[in-house]
Amino acid sequence: MTLLVTGGAGFIGANFVLEWLGRSDERVVNLDALTYAGNPENLVALEGDERHIFVHGNIADRALIAGLLAEHQPRAVVNLAAESHVDRSIHGPGDFVRTNIQGTYNLLECALEYWRGLDAAANSGFRFLHVSTDEVYGSLEPDSPPFTEATAYQPNSPYSASKAAADHLVRAWHHTYGMPVLTTNCSNNYGPLQFPEKLIPLVIANALAGEPLPVYGDGMNVRDWLYVSDHCSAIRAVLANGRPGEVYNIGGWNEMPNIDIVNVMCDLLDELRPRAEGPHRELISFVKDRPGHDRRYAIDARKIERELGWRPAETFQTGIRKTVQWYLEHPSWVANVQSGAYRRWVDLNYRQGS
Ligand code: NAD
Ligand code: DAU
Numbered sequence: 001m002t003l004l005v006t007g008g009a010g011f012i013g014a015n016f017v018l019e020w021l022g023r024s025d026e027r028v029v030n031l032d033a034l035t036y037a038g039n040p041e042n043l044v045a046l047e048g049d050e051r052h053i054f055v056h057g058n059i060a061d062r063a064l065i066a067g068l069l070a071e072h073q074p075r076a077v078v079n080l081a082a083e084s085h086v087d088r089s090i091h092g093p094g095d096f097v098r099t100n101i102q103g104t105y106n107l108l109e110c111a112l113e114y115w116r117g118l119d120a121a122a123n124s125g126f127r128f129l130h131v132s133t134d135e136v137y138g139s140l141e142p143d144s145p146p147f148t149e150a151t152a153y154q155p156n157s158p159y160s161a162s163k164a165a166a167d168h169l170v171r172a173w174h175h176t177y178g179m180p181v182l183t184t185n186c187s188n189n190y191g192p193l194q195f196p197e198k199l200i201p202l203v204i205a206n207a208l209a210g211e212p213l214p215v216y217g218d219g220m221n222v223r224d225w226l227y228v229s230d231h232c233s234a235i236r237a238v239l240a241n242g243r244p245g246e247v248y249n250i251g252g253w254n255e256m257p258n259i260d261i262v263n264v265m266c267d268l269l270d271e272l273r274p275r276a277e278g279p280h281r282e283l284i285s286f287v288k289d290r291p292g293h294d295r296r297y298a299i300d301a302r303k304i305e306r307e308l309g310w311r312p313a314e315t316f317q318t319g320i321r322k323t324v325q326w327y328l329e330h331p332s333w334v335a336n337v338q339s340g341a342y343r344r345w346v347d348l349n350y351r352q353g354s
Contacts, residue, residue: 002027004074006059006107007081009034011194012131014042016080016232017052027051029072031065033058033099036341037084041333042193059103062110069114076127076239077111079104085197086135086159087349090291093158100162101169104130108173115179129182129239130170134224134249135160136185139294146224146298147185149247156292171247180244184235187251187299191228191319192326195337197345200320203262204327205334207269207280214350217289219259222296226252227319230312237308248308251299254316259284264316268324287350 003020007013008030017028032038034056046052053072057064059081081103083089083096108128115126137147138154155164173179190198196205203213234250242248266280304310314322327334 002029002072002074004029004031004068004072004077006031006077006079007038008032009038009040009042009054010080010084011037011191012189012228012231013080014039014193015191015228016078016235017043018045019229019232020236021046021049021051025051027053027072029053029055029068029074031055031057031059031068032081035083035095036345037195039193039195039337041336058099060098060106062106065107065110066113069110073122075122075125076129077107078129078131078235078239079107080131082131082163083159085195086157087197087290088345089157089159089162091348093162096158096162100159101165104166105169108169108179112173112177112179124180127180127182127239127242127244128170128173129184129235129242130166131235132167132183132185133160133163134185134187134251134297134299135294136164136167137297140296140298142296144296146251146300147249148300149185149249149303156294174245182238182242182244183247184238185247185249185299186231186234187224187226187297189226189228189231191323192330193333194228196334196342199258199261200265200323201327201334203265204269204324205338207266207275207283208273208327208331208334210275210277211283212285213262213266213280213283214285214287215259215262216287217293219262219286220257221293222255222257222298223261224251224297224299225254225256225261225316225319226250226312227314227322230314230319233313234304234310237304237310241308243307248304249299249301250304250310251301252312252314252316253299253301255296255298256316264320265324268321272324273328
């Protein structure tokens with residue numbers, strides 16, 4: 001048995017593949033374009049492991065995808081490949097349209113042809129699992145109920161609009177062609193291997209370098225935070241027992257304003273890596289807001305809990321401590337991803353008045 005995982009050199013994808021092969025001997029074909037966010041170092045523990053077949057390539061490459069499906073005969077496709085950073089989508093939406101929309105469309109087309117050609121048993125067992133985000137639902141008022149699977153889509157950023165478009169295509173491939181698809185919409189992940197452009201790893205990296213900790217706007221934007229291995233366990237649960245055609249929201253019941261997140265991290269860093277010059281909170285710097293910044297996301301995860309018995313294993317307190325410790329123990333990982341391209345991105349996104 002084989003899984004085709006896309007985006008498995010990125011943050012969630014690498015955590016998913018490492019956990020998958022830590023728990024089962026089922027082979028993983030891992031297709032990744034190795035963009036700035038894809039990092040072969042994330043998979044170094046799998047070097048020489050015959051259960052892991054890494055393929056450097058693009059989900060928008062039709063011949064490549066068709067060939068991989070024909071050659072490896074996977075029982076499922078787990079699509080994690082995406083452009084994932086909201087700020088980058090604001091500066092340059094083109095890659096988001098190409099990968100998140102056209103890439104997903106290409107995967108669906110190839111998977112449909114492959115699925116139709118399978119024998120009856122393989123055909124009925126096949127799944128196409130599409131990993132999406134809570135951002136497709138838009139922004140909540142302070143006292144609105146959390147997003148359910150029935151909440152209308154109202155994406156606000158080029159990133160979330162591209163993910164929403166992909167979700168609609170996935171839904172249509174089930175409705176029109178009967179393809180056995182599953183969609184997951186998850187809240188903000190954090191944990192080991194996250195590229196330091198996202199809030200939590202950026203704050204850790206900057207704090208360790210004694211640099212300002214940039215907080216957008218008034219710091220009161222609210223997100224729901226989930227430890228990455230809880231997202232991975234949810235994906236496994238949906239893949240194993242999710243009902244084809246269904247959508248599952250995944251979240252940690254852990255809404256927090258950004259400034260509280262940053263304060264918690266500063267206090268943890270004070271404990272684990274005290275700063276001679278003073279408390280880490282002194283590094284917090286309120287900066288120009290993100291254009292179109294969604295005010296609040298919150299996830300109602302009762303469907304996946306009720307139907308699939310999934311629950312997060314970590315609280316924010318346990319997950320954030322593990323995360324900060326991981327970054328403290330892996331300074332060379334952080335240094336290696338902070339290339340010239342990373343520095344240019346930081347200059348572009350955080351330069352005065354941008
Ligand atoms: P990431 O940016 O860390 O990794 C994305 C991976 O996809 C990288 O390895 C990159 O090289 C690869 N990739 C990009 N374009 C590709 C292409 N055209 N073909 C093949 N590979 C390509 O992203 P992540 O945070 O790990 O997110 C993974 C998925 O989960 C995305 O679909 C994202 O929308 C979704 N998601 C992320 C979060 C989060 O908080 N990070 C929350 C909910 C959902
Ligand atoms: O909700 C799920 C989404 O979470 C995923 O679909 C995205 O792929 C993922 O990037 C994430 O999106 P966010 O925009 O919420 O994550 P980010 O870490 O970029 O920002 C989290 C919050 O922190 C957000 O309100 C913006 C704010 N922020 C972010 C950065 C990078 C800051 O205040 N300062 C910063 O420097």
